[in-house]
Amino acid sequence: MKTLPLAGLALALLIPLHAPAAEKDPQTGLIVAEGWETVRNNCTACHSAGLVTQNSGSRNHWLGLIRWMQDTQNLWQFDPKTEETILDYLSTHYGVKEGARREPLPRELMPVNPYKAEATSS
């Protein structure tokens, strides 16, 4: 009887380690997480969800895309709550990619800054 709670504890500790990568909807490829159905319902009518899943960026990036589609591609307006759900989902699961920015250049590889005092001496 003593081993049972221990076994449960061991299982509880093991399960997160073996958690599979994010589950994806087989139809659309969208990551199955809070809000994904709202995205499926609103974002796959005109183009494949592939366009969505290939893209990534900040919340602002996604908002910009939505506004662009609303302004130029006949995307309908969302009520604030729906838009919130869509932006939360996209920025969480298709957010800024880690390492998407290159490392800053080392100082010696930077061009001379023409606005710096010593650069103007001649």
Ligand code: HEC
């Ligand atoms: C009313 C039609 C319509 C709906 C609905 C729609 N889009 Fe689009 N979207 C477009 C069109 C048209 C393009 C341009 C397609 C192309 O370039 O082939 C596009 C392009 C895109 C692109 C690619 C942009 C790029 O820079 O190449 C992304 C990402 C995208 N849409 C995301 C979404 C998301 C997220 C939603 C849901 C909020 C959505 N779309 C809903 C019409 C729509």
